[in-house]
Amino acid sequence: MLGTFVITWRETIEAALIVGILLTYLDKIGQSSQFRLVYWGVAWAVAAAAAFAGLSTYAAAFFQDTGQEIFAAAILGLATVVLTHMVVWMHHNAREIKGGLQHKAKLAIAKRQLWALAVLAFVGVFREGVETVLFVWGLFLQGGAGQSVGLAVTGGFLGVGVGVLMTWAFFKGFGHLDLKPFFRVSGVILIFMAAGMLATGFGHLIAAGLVPGIVEPLWDTSWVLSERSFVGSLAAGIFGYRSHPSLVEAGSYLLYFPIVLGVLEFQRRLHTRAA
């Protein structure tokens, strides 16, 4: 029961972190009326994950070859783009707030950005959802190793529930931060998540044999942090940590930072000139 609890709990936290940032962000800019967009994204993701996990049982040929990796890489690529868009947009709004808009508390949100919110909620949940659905479905069929089906399934659902509650509690506290530190902290979290998604996407393409890893592995940091430890598995799920990354994975991870910082700087100059 504990084993199944830990797995679903971890997957839930990974997914709920993005959702939590989105909701807190909307709340902070006085747009809590847009919560439903995020909830819609989540609901669609859960339904899509269940449908996908169910259908994939019948699409054996696609999954036993490299289809699984290509699909995952496509989802992660999309996630990286949307997340980057979100970071740039939040950063921009943070500047507007600094410029004295804070008392109005309401910032206009363009259609395009609303769309990005829903997509981000969808991708964040779908990514973890497929795995969780397959796992919990397996529990229904067989139970965990050496335990009853009932206990295993209960553990699985408890994991999801506790994961949601804990993330909610975390954002209750986190949400009390002032606007500026909130933007800064969540911006940094999102940038690391995006870098992790980009590198993980490349990891899937390498695993599929479509992109060379060039040096595999580049280094071994399992003596510092192993993915098999609890902290390591969270770091892997949230920030894309790998103890034995290939050159291309580590390179794409590290290159993401100057790229996104460059975009932010470009945007800053654009606005200073305009102002």
Add this chain to the structure above:
Amino acid sequence: MRNMTRRMGFCAAGALALALGTSAIAADVEERTLTIKDHAFSPAEVRVKAHTKTKLIVTNQDAAAEEFESPSLNREKMIRPGQSATILLPPLKPGRYEFFGEFHPETARGAVIAE
């Protein structure tokens, strides 16, 4: 109609590329098979040639999905019930590389031994 011919052209080109690709790889890739049954891998130890690419074909005979995971090989792949999955391993230095089933880590454990 023109669309159709173009699409067929793409398919043919894709198939050709695939055929060329596979034949080019086939020459220097070793193949190993692995079975998951009752949440355990058999064989639990897979010997592969060091410095050579390996294609690991894992068949899941259980009714539940399993995720093949190995930090040291930097690979993880979901294997659905009753299905097989191919895991490509890069050329490895001699050594022992542990793997496990993420959904049943207590029983599903094994290692690739490159020598």
